[in-house]
Amino acid sequence: GQSLEQPSEVTAVEGAIVQINCTYQTSGFYGLSWYQQHDGGAPTFLSYNGLDGLEETGRFSSFLSRSDSYGYLLLQELQMKDSASYFCAVEDSGYSTLTFGKGTMLLVSP
Amino acid sequence: SQTIHQWPATLVQPVGSPLSLECTVEGTSNPNLYWYRQAAGRGLQLLFYSVGIGQISSEVPQNLSASRPQDRQFILSSKKLLLSDSGFYLCALSEGGRANEQFFGPGTRLTVL
Secondary structure (H helix, E strand, O other), X not given: OOEEEOOOEEEEEOOOOEEXXXXXXXXXXOEEEEEEEOOOOOOXXXXXXXXXXXXXXXXXXXXXXXXXXXXXXXXXXXXXXXXXXXXXXXXXXXXXXXXXXXXXXXXXXX | OOEEEEEOOEEEEOOOOOEEEEEEEXXXXXXXXXXXXXXXXXXXXXXXXXXXXXXXXXXXXXXXXXXXXXXXXXXXXXXXXXXXXXEEEEEEEEOOOOOOOOEEOOOEEEEEO
């Protein structure tokens, strides 16, 4: 089976940098994805790491270390609109499904 | 680009009543389709997924069922709803046979009373 651990809540101020960690235990692993979900809305895809290292997309970056079963999402120059829940998700060995973590609620204050 | 339609946006149903939620997609062919349920303040629980017409895989034993009668249509059903079926139901798709990047529909918020 799959299990993922991420903090339940993180707080930060506008303009700051925040890192949301995700550790996983899986029977098969092909990659780590990150999703953002605003309150009441649907999740939206942010990034995917299939290989070790850093992937950068604008203000957001994601990192993966397969040997440590660990990844993180880095959000820079935080804005109020970044207040949302962020989910890490593991792609299973059959490429067919994702297992999601329980999510981290990010609260950005002025 | 892909578009996912789900309706209704909100639904209130009594315990023991039937349920049918429909998801239709546009702008893609032969996608993988998924049904998720999200309880308030919780993560996403995968209920069913489908890699093609008539092909359904169930992830969690429950009183729900799913069908895929057409390539771009995915239906979630129940004969008798339970209180525990309340939640936010999300339909999603992925392309190219991969699951890593999924696109989600707007969801249906179901309350069972």
